[in-house]
Amino acid sequence: MNTISRREVLKRTGALVVSFALTPSDIFGQAVASLVGNPSKEVDGWLSIAADGTVTAFTGKCELGHGLYTAQTQLVAEELGVPMDRIKLIQCVTGTTPDQGVTSGAQSHPQNFNHANLALAAATARETLVQMASTHWGVPADRLTPGNGVVRHQERTISYGELIGGKKFSIALNPNAKRKSPREWTILGNPIKRLDLPEIVAGRFEYAHNVRVPGMVHGRVVRPPTVGATVASSVSDIESSVNAMPGFIKVVVKKDFVGVVCEKQWQAVQAANQLKVQWKPGPTLPAQASFYDHMRTLPSRDTYLVDSKDVDATLAKAAQVVRSTYLHPYHMHGSIGASCAVADVKADSATLWSPTQGVYPQRDSCAMLLGMKPQQVKVIYARGSGCYGINGADTVSYDAALLSQAVGRPVRVQLSRKDEMANENFGLAFVVDQRVGLDAAGNIMAWDYESWSPTRGGRPGYAQPGNQITGYLAGFQPVPFAPRTPAPPPTGPLANGSNVVPSYVTGTVDGAAGGTGTVKCERMLSRIVESPFWTGPLRSPSRLQNTFAHESMMDELAAAAKADPVEYRLRHLRDPRLRGVVQAAAKAANWQTRPSPNRELGTGTANPVVASGRGIACVLYEGDNGYCAMAAEVDVRLDTGVVDVKRLVMALDSGPISNPDGLRNQAEGGALHGMSRALFEEVTWDNEKVTSVDWRTYRTFPVGFKIPKLETVLINTLEAEACGAGETSITVTAAAIGNAIFDATGLRLRQVPFSPERIKQAGIDARR
Amino acid sequence: MANFTFRVNNRGVSVDVDPATPLLYVLADELSLNGPKFGCGLGQCGACTVIVKGQAIRSCITPVKTVAGGEITTLEGLGTPDKPHPIQQAFIDEQAAQCGFCLSGVILTAKALVDRTPKPTDDQIQQALSNVLCRCFAHQRMIAAVKRYASGSVRLQADREVAR
Numbered sequence: 001m002n003t004i005s006r007r008e009v010l011k012r013t014g015a016l017v018v019s020f021a022l023t024p025s026d027i028f029g030q031a032v033a034s035l036v037g038n039p040s041k042e043v044d045g046w047l048s049i050a051a052d053g054t055v056t057a058f059t060g061k062c063e064l065g066h067g068l069y070t071a072q073t074q075l076v077a078e079e080l081g082v083p084m085d086r087i088k089l090i091q092c093v094t095g096t097t098p099d100q101g102v103t104s105g106a107q108s109h110p111q112n113f114n115h116a117n118l119a120l121a122a123a124t125a126r127e128t129l130v131q132m133a134s135t136h137w138g139v140p141a142d143r144l145t146p147g148n149g150v151v152r153h154q155e156r157t158i159s160y161g162e163l164i165g166g167k168k169f170s171i172a173l174n175p176n177a178k179r180k181s182p183r184e185w186t187i188l189g190n191p192i193k194r195l196d197l198p199e200i201v202a203g204r205f206e207y208a209h210n211v212r213v214p215g216m217v218h219g220r221v222v223r224p225p226t227v228g229a230t231v232a233s234s235v236s237d238i239e240s241s242v243n244a245m246p247g248f249i250k251v252v253v254k255k256d257f258v259g260v261v262c263e264k265q266w267q268a269v270q271a272a273n274q275l276k277v278q279w280k281p282g283p284t285l286p287a288q289a290s291f292y293d294h295m296r297t298l299p300s301r302d303t304y305l306v307d308s309k310d311v312d313a314t315l316a317k318a319a320q321v322v323r324s325t326y327l328h329p330y331h332m333h334g335s336i337g338a339s340c341a342v343a344d345v346k347a348d349s350a351t352l353w354s355p356t357q358g359v360y361p362q363r364d365s366c367a368m369l370l371g372m373k374p375q376q377v378k379v380i381y382a383r384g385s386g387c388y389g390i391n392g393a394d395t396v397s398y399d400a401a402l403l404s405q406a407v408g409r410p411v412r413v414q415l416s417r418k419d420e421m422a423n424e425n426f427g428l429a430f431v432v433d434q435r436v437g438l439d440a441a442g443n444i445m446a447w448d449y450e451s452w453s454p455t456r457g458g459r460p461g462y463a464q465p466g467n468q469i470t471g472y473l474a475g476f477q478p479v480p481f482a483p484r485t486p487a488p489p490p491t492g493p494l495a496n497g498s499n500v501v502p503s504y505v506t507g508t509v510d511g512a513a514g515g516t517g518t519v520k521c522e523r524m525l526s527r528i529v530e531s532p533f534w535t536g537p538l539r540s541p542s543r544l545q546n547t548f549a550h551e552s553m554m555d556e557l558a559a560a561a562k563a564d565p566v567e568y569r570l571r572h573l574r575d576p577r578l579r580g581v582v583q584a585a586a587k588a589a590n591w592q593t594r595p596s597p598n599r600e601l602g603t604g605t606a607n608p609v610v611a612s613g614r615g616i617a618c619v620l621y622e623g624d625n626g627y628c629a630m631a632a633e634v635d636v637r638l639d640t641g642v643v644d645v646k647r648l649v650m651a652l653d654s655g656p657i658s659n660p661d662g663l664r665n666q667a668e669g670g671a672l673h674g675m676s677r678a679l680f681e682e683v684t685w686d687n688e689k690v691t692s693v694d695w696r697t698y699r700t701f702p703v704g705f706k707i708p709k710l711e712t713v714l715i716n717t718l719e720a721e722a723c724g725a726g727e728t729s730i731t732v733t734a735a736a737i738g739n740a741i742f743d744a745t746g747l748r749l750r751q752v753p754f755s756p757e758r759i760k761q762a763g764i765d766a767r768r
Numbered sequence: 769m770a771n772f773t774f775r776v777n778n779r780g781v782s783v784d785v786d787p788a789t790p791l792l793y794v795l796a797d798e799l800s801l802n803g804p805k806f807g808c809g810l811g812q813c814g815a816c817t818v819i820v821k822g823q824a825i826r827s828c829i830t831p832v833k834t835v836a837g838g839e840i841t842t843l844e845g846l847g848t849p850d851k852p853h854p855i856q857q858a859f860i861d862e863q864a865a866q867c868g869f870c871l872s873g874v875i876l877t878a879k880a881l882v883d884r885t886p887k888p889t890d891d892q893i894q895q896a897l898s899n900v901l902c903r904c905f906a907h908q909r910m911i912a913a914v915k916r917y918a919s920g921s922v923r924l925q926a927d928r929e930v931a932r
Contacts, residue, residue, distance in 0.1 A: 065867025065904055193863060200868035201856040203803025203843025207869065210802040218797075246769075246786070265797055266789040269809075336807050336815055336903040337869045385805075385815075385869035386904045417808040661863055665906065669866055672905035695812040695901065703874055704897030707907050 037101030046121030051165030060100025067662035079122030092381035102358030106724020191661035208382035220272035228282020241276035300527035302487035318437025326549035337385030339392030343400035355384025427538030432549035442561025454531030502550035516575035551617035551735030584651035589631035615739025628728035641756030674733025777845030803843030814873025866904030
């Protein structure tokens with residue numbers, strides 16, 4: 001994922017069934033495969049219509065809190081021509097719903113709302129029903145109108161229930177089925193309210209945490225107290241520390257996996273706290289203070305995403321070369337609810353109620369863990385708290401499965417806050433070096449990029465349970481790390497879609513330029529190193545970190561060229577829709593055209609206590625999956641270094657909009673999530689363990705925080721394909737805020753988070 | 769183990785549990801309530817919030833023995849999906865949630881505030897919610913929903929537009 005975007009690989013490998021063009025050792029291969037899965041090609045795999053006309057639709061993309069349940073119900077209603085309240089959508093149950101891999105990568109709209117899968121199934125079904133009515137009445141199909149659950153011919157109607165009720169369609173998805181034009185939409189395109197919200201606000205909704213199975217008992221895990229520690233005591237010694245406690249059922253040890261099961265939850269909590277294990281310490285962790293430099297010294301897996309071979313020569317001729325290093329820490333998903341799952345494992349079958357993003361990958365990988373066949377395992381999606389990527393959902397499902405198998409009863413496992421935070425698959429840290437050459441007029445001549453990012457594990461996919469803590473502790477290995485230096489030359493037409501490629505280059509590989517920018521002299525080198533901690537996809541994986549580096553750098557270049565940051569971006573962008581969102585955000589924000597920093601600020605006031613500024617940033621997510629630009633306005637307290645973000649104005653273009661209010665909700669949440677990550681969040685550790693393990697030590701901001709005014713401009717591009725949106729605004733926030741801080745103060749922040757200490761230090765450094 | 773009697777959502781209940789058991793586990797496991805959630809178990813996030821004696825408290829760090837004989841209100845105690853309480857309706861009107869897991873903290877803390885302080889200022893609302901987390905960051909809508917409720921402008925039964 002560092003090197004090649006997820007969506008890129010989908011395209012590169014030809015859509016529905018992904019077979020890899022990448023080498024098997026490519027770090028995120030599994031994750032990419034499981035973005036698509038192997039969904040049904042038959043209408044009956046996606047929907048059925050009962051005699052009373054009610055529709056049951058099946059989807060492999062699940063509601064994660066982003067409104068997808070409602071949007072997919074709108075989609076089926078629109079394409080099939082039935083009212084929404086007659087549709088029941090079943091999401092993510094193995095054996096019942098299509099295998100669509102994992103719900104991630106901003107792929108739910110691309111996969112299900114374009115000309116395939118759920119949308120195509122509904123369109124094919126509608127055409128089939130019209131054909132059936134045509135045969136029934138002996139009237140040509142083109143004289144019939146489907147809609148509202150019936151097919152109409154002049155004054156007479158026949159219902160879908162009468163036409164097919166209870167019977168199978170027995171027809172393949174028809175690639176030629178005509179889709180409704182967005183211009184004809186009556187249900188999609190409207191701000192339909194969330195169908196699940198009445199149950200949620202009333203406290204009735206059943207999350208994974210609320211699943212209760214007859215005979216269920218409670219498990220807790222005991223994770224190694226330090227990174228890489230292994231069990232050194234015998235099972236009987238461990239057991240003797242807790243077996244006299246009330247409600248005790250069993251201590252379960254499997255290699256370095258340790259858990260305890262008790263009748264009641266509180267008993268399990270106490271037993272886990274009291275349980276005595278001798279742990280053999282793991283290796284000493286690299287010091288956090290020098291970790292960014294440390295990464296540069298490690299063996300790495302190197303990949304050129306693009307290399308025009310003329311970068312060094314061009315830089316040598318440049319009127320000016322701007323050099324910068326950007327640093328981004330590990331971030332965590334930090335879900336509000338520590339993860340929870342229930343498993344009922346019997347001798348020859350297993351059922352999991354799991355908040356996983358991918359029930360089929362979970363089924364297959366969990367079967368490996370249990371020593372069962374995938375067909376013996378059933379995984380039922382039960383919604384967790386918002387995950388933003390691979391949080392503890394999969395690993396806690398493994399925990400529950402292992403404990404249930406050991407005790408022969410249904411087991412519910414609730415992770416503690418520390419279990420979750422110390423051991424989750426963090427979003428990647430990054431070191432980004434860039435050198436950009438400008439000509440005498442300040443235009444970009446050459447862009448050189450090199451980054452280091454650490455990985456370990458990731459999504460388990462269908463066959464890699466060792467990619468997360470539980471599978472690893474139980475004896476499985478993560479996807480192997482294979483250093484490769486030097487990098488082979490870039491190949492393939494789509495490497496410009498990589499996360500490491502800035503928007504301003506042409507992304508030309510093998511003669512094909514698909515990038516969004518104008519700069520032809522370009523070299524992008526990614527170096528992946530081994531991480532001491534688990535890593536995995538976190539909302540806008542790698543794209544966020546790189547966009548911080550790219551868009552801050554672009555601001556440095558604009559300042560070097562004494563150009564307005566918006567004008568300077570437009571000067572180097574050729575993609576009309578990316579230009580469109582930049583212009584729309586600037587217009588909505590009443591952007592003042594002038595170079596940064598705001599020179600006028602210093603005149604008359606030698607040292608103003610509060611400095612104000614504005615910044616801009618933009619992205620085409622994953623190279624082709626959602627446009628976003630953001631203008632930020634900030635006040636910076638020069639004495640304390642505290643940043644007050646006053647206003648975030650976003651413009652988004654994600655193709656035809658399914659549900660504008662749902663999209664706004666995602667844009668707003670993404671912007672504030674991005675602000676939390678830019679200003680506060682950072683995983684910390686000492687020489688043996690992660691030390692950010694709760695909400696005091698991993699900082700974010702509360703609902704009562706003084707938040708900026710959020711304004712969202714939606715560009716509804718009806719003729720384009722539907723693409724993702726939920727990972728776009730978060731991607732540009734850090735750079736937009738950082739650029740605004742620069743405009744306000746003249747201080748360039750090259751390290752996230754923008755803590756008051758760092759801002760004050762930048763001020764001290766600047767005065768030296 | 770000991771027997772405790774109290775009222776939850778206007779219903780008398782009796783449970784036989786370890787007196788130190790956090791109230792959250794009693795509500796979730798003994799009484800099968802879905803409203804209060806386990807977020808952190810440390811009293812830091814608010815997902816487990818319930819109202820006791822007019823105060824929004826953190827049930828994950830409140831031993832059950834300390835609420836014996838008391839009156840507890842969870843999210844379920846306000847309204848139902850069909851007949852939401854005005855503050856729940858305000859959250860529907862504003863579509864003030866994403867995953868919704870944090871809503872016990874946001875809604876019950878705000879309700880306790882408005883019960884105490886019927887016309888809260890913006891600062892008072894912010895202060896009340898200064899220890900409540902939402903990691904989907906639906907903050908702007910949540911604050912709007914609280915203001916809508918506090919201003920008395922929620923129209924029940926309204927806004928059930930379009931969908932069906």
